Amino acid sequence: MARISKIHTKEKLTLLEKYLQGYVTATKGAMERYYLDALAGDGQCEIEIPGTSRTQTVNGSPLIAMKLKPGFTKCFFIEIKKKNIKTLTRLLKDFPQNRYKIREGDCNLVIDEILSEIPQEAPCFAFLDPEGFEVEWSTIEKIAIYKKGRKIELFILFPYNMAFARVLYYNKKRFDKENIALLLNKTLPYNSWIDVYEDRIKGRLKPLEVRKRILKIFTDGLKRLGYKFVDWKLIESREGRPLYYLIFTTDHSAGAKIMKHVLQKDWIRGQISFLDKLT
Template structure:
């Protein structure tokens, strides 16, 4: 079983489910479209939070989406989960629990499957498929080249970006970032280390002409959210305002965005995000 998360775990699922219902309402009478739900980090079907005194069980996003039958269901569901134990539970909690629905769980890496999804949707045979995707990693697992592979496709995608918990943590204050961390940032943002350094660091002159100090710019979390949003806007026509997931000290850990090539999606996404950001 998955054991992670705080109240925002529930809120991000509510955001997704609210959007999915609005999406299915719009698609209800458009029978010529086949609707695919794709979840890249599907978990086990349930999220368990052990608060020592009591145990809090939340129905995970994958199962919540499968449970929807009104205004209509999705036509098929594709769930990716890399961890074998979670995958076994996921299969039991979705495919076996809902035998009448077309559910395809796979135990694999999300990046590989996002690229497969792009190829599938680009195939002219599948031109009537419309996709709602949910990309909910706990860390920096999503590679930029995977997101890039979705350019121009009929996908609405909620994507959780680890701005505070991921990017900001790797950006050391004095700029002395290890090669391994720089490589991680490069793969995640799809930018060169020179570009990353330029975005997040400034050089300060000292009394001595030949010595400059490298200093991290302020608001690195906010800047990384702006940067990731601008990267997403290179791939998708519309990107919603982000929902900010904060910890108990009010620090931002993640930003959740909706991307789409459809203006109406952005409007609906913004309405939902505004409601939950309050």
């Protein structure tokens, strides 16, 4: 049984698919193009249909990437859970085996190995889709500096409310200061969070200001890694509660243009037809 997710997961996957369709079309002149999904999941999601007790199965990011036309030369999927690997392997079995590789493991530990299989001169797009603090900043750094020419484009779920807010507004029983430092040092660039944390603890910042500053630390970090364009969209629950940011970064103006177009659309709230498809 696939994970049961809320409708915002469909929004995320729709944004990914819309962008990837633009990406494979824009890079069709290149001899090869690659896709890296460092937290691949099991290939499917069960989406709750709002206002009903029903769910609908939709393709997860690996299947979205594999089904695009023109296709990626090869897709690399990293997944830590054996059970998910098994389902993903089953769902991909009808695709030619030379078009994908599934690697079981912790993305932070196997990233060098997987990157070494991606030709440095070919266009490459990476999707990082964590549920919490799984992706280390050092992994983002490795992806960012891997290629000599154009950088690997990155689409990242930045789990502000699912992870960072929980720690910054921590429950003393669950997180002591040492644990907080450990988590934030691993996942944010350059110990940059300390001032925000101190200001937050001393009550000098409102929650919205804390959120904006943490987001800025992350997006500034991406720029310091050499990315020219960083764009993002806040994903909210249907009740308007902030959940996470989808952050896109590239050093290619064409990629920036396509993503700007994709992120500006309000795929859920603006498009009744999209919801109709689910109900």
